[in-house]
Amino acid sequence: MSPVIVVADLVDGTVGKPALELLTLARRIGEPVAVVFGEGADTAVGRLGEHGATRVLAVTDPAVTDYLVAPKAEALAQIAAALDPAAVLITSSAEGKEVAARLAVKLGSGLITDAVDVAADASTTQTVFAGSFSVHASVTHGVPVITVKPNAVTPEPAPASPTVETFAVTVSESARGARIVSVEPKRASGRPELAEAAVVVSGGRGTGGNFEEVEQLADSLGAAVGASRAAVDSGWYPHSYQVGQTGKTVSPQLYIAAGISGAIQHRAGMQTSKAIVAVNKDVEAPIFALADLGVVGDLHTVLPAVAAEVARLRS
CATH class of the missing domain: 3.40.50.1220 (TPP-binding domain)
Structure with missing residues (x-):
C-alpha cells in the first residue's frame, strides 16, 4: 500500500482529536505516515500508533517552527518527494489551509479544502453554501493535497507499532520571511477544547x-x-x-x-x-x-x- 502523509498537530504536547480523525481517513487510502513538527513525537508516537500510524516522522529543525507557514510547506514537499505518497491530509485550520495551498503549488498538485469525508480513492465530500449542498470532488493532477474539517469522522483505533524517525529538512532563506518572535500561552479554562x-x-x-x-x-x-x-x-x-x-x-x-x-x-x-x-x-x-x-x-x-x-x- 502507498503511504499517506498525515500532519499530526499536537495540542499542548498531546495528540489532538483532529489528527486521529486524519489517521482514520488515511487508512482508507493507504498506510498512514504521521508527521510531527517540533518536539513531542516521542510522547505522541504511542497515541498515533493506536490509530494506525505505521511510521512517525519527526521534523525537529527549529527553522520549521520558528517561522510562519512557509518552512512547513517546504518540509512537507521534501517528505512527499521521498515517500511518493498517495495523498497528503492536513487539518482544515487557518494555518493548515495555508500550508496545504503552498504545498500544492510546490508539488504541482490539485488542492481540496474543507473536506468532510475522504474515500479510498482519495475523492472527497465537501459541504458548500452553508451546508445546503454536498459536493464530491477529486484531484486530477499530482498528489492530492486535502484539508479536512475537524469532527468530520469518528476516530477509530487500529493498533500499529511505529517508531519515531527524524527527518532532516532544508529550509530556504526565502521561507524565513516571517519569524515568530513571541508566543503567549492560551489561558487555561478547565473546559474541553x-x-x-x-x-x-x-x-x-x-x-x-x-x-x-x-x-x-x-x-x-x-x-x-x-x-x-x-x-x-x-x-x-x-x-x-x-x-x-x-x-x-x-x-x-x-x-x-x-x-x-x-x-x-x-x-x-x-x-x-x-x-x-x-x-x-x-x-x-x-x-x-x-x-x-x-x-x-x-x-x-x-x-x-x-x-x-x-x-x-x-x-
Missing part, C-alpha cells in the same frame, strides 16, 4: 455581552463554550471561540445555542451536531427550524435554571 467537545454551549447577541450564564451552564455540563460571530464582532468573547463558517466547525453530541438567531453563517459551523437545543426570546428565530428542542425564553432566566437542575441531579 471547542472543536473536540462532546457538549458545546454557545452564546450570541442575546447575551448582551454577559456570558456568565453561558459559562455557568457549560461548567455544570462539562462542556466547551462557543460564541456566534455577532458576539465575537462585538468584542464580547475571543475570536478563537467563534463557531461558524468563518470560525470553528463543531459536531458535538449536544449543542446548546443561547441567544443565537441562527444565521446561515453560524449554522454552517454547528448544524451537524447530533442534538441541538435552542434558547431564544424570538419565537421566529431561524435557529428553531434547526433545533431538536426549542425553548422560547430569556437565556438569563432559562440557563441558570437548567444549570441549577443539573447540579441538583448530580448531587
Whole structure:
C-alpha cells in the first residue's frame, strides 16, 4: 500500500482529536505516515500508533517552527518527494489551509479544502453554501493535497507499532520571511477544547455581552463554550471561540445555542451536531427550524435554571 502523509498537530504536547480523525481517513487510502513538527513525537508516537500510524516522522529543525507557514510547506514537499505518497491530509485550520495551498503549488498538485469525508480513492465530500449542498470532488493532477474539517469522522483505533524517525529538512532563506518572535500561552479554562467537545454551549447577541450564564451552564455540563460571530464582532468573547463558517466547525453530541438567531453563517459551523437545543426570546428565530428542542425564553432566566437542575441531579 502507498503511504499517506498525515500532519499530526499536537495540542499542548498531546495528540489532538483532529489528527486521529486524519489517521482514520488515511487508512482508507493507504498506510498512514504521521508527521510531527517540533518536539513531542516521542510522547505522541504511542497515541498515533493506536490509530494506525505505521511510521512517525519527526521534523525537529527549529527553522520549521520558528517561522510562519512557509518552512512547513517546504518540509512537507521534501517528505512527499521521498515517500511518493498517495495523498497528503492536513487539518482544515487557518494555518493548515495555508500550508496545504503552498504545498500544492510546490508539488504541482490539485488542492481540496474543507473536506468532510475522504474515500479510498482519495475523492472527497465537501459541504458548500452553508451546508445546503454536498459536493464530491477529486484531484486530477499530482498528489492530492486535502484539508479536512475537524469532527468530520469518528476516530477509530487500529493498533500499529511505529517508531519515531527524524527527518532532516532544508529550509530556504526565502521561507524565513516571517519569524515568530513571541508566543503567549492560551489561558487555561478547565473546559474541553471547542472543536473536540462532546457538549458545546454557545452564546450570541442575546447575551448582551454577559456570558456568565453561558459559562455557568457549560461548567455544570462539562462542556466547551462557543460564541456566534455577532458576539465575537462585538468584542464580547475571543475570536478563537467563534463557531461558524468563518470560525470553528463543531459536531458535538449536544449543542446548546443561547441567544443565537441562527444565521446561515453560524449554522454552517454547528448544524451537524447530533442534538441541538435552542434558547431564544424570538419565537421566529431561524435557529428553531434547526433545533431538536426549542425553548422560547430569556437565556438569563432559562440557563441558570437548567444549570441549577443539573447540579441538583448530580448531587
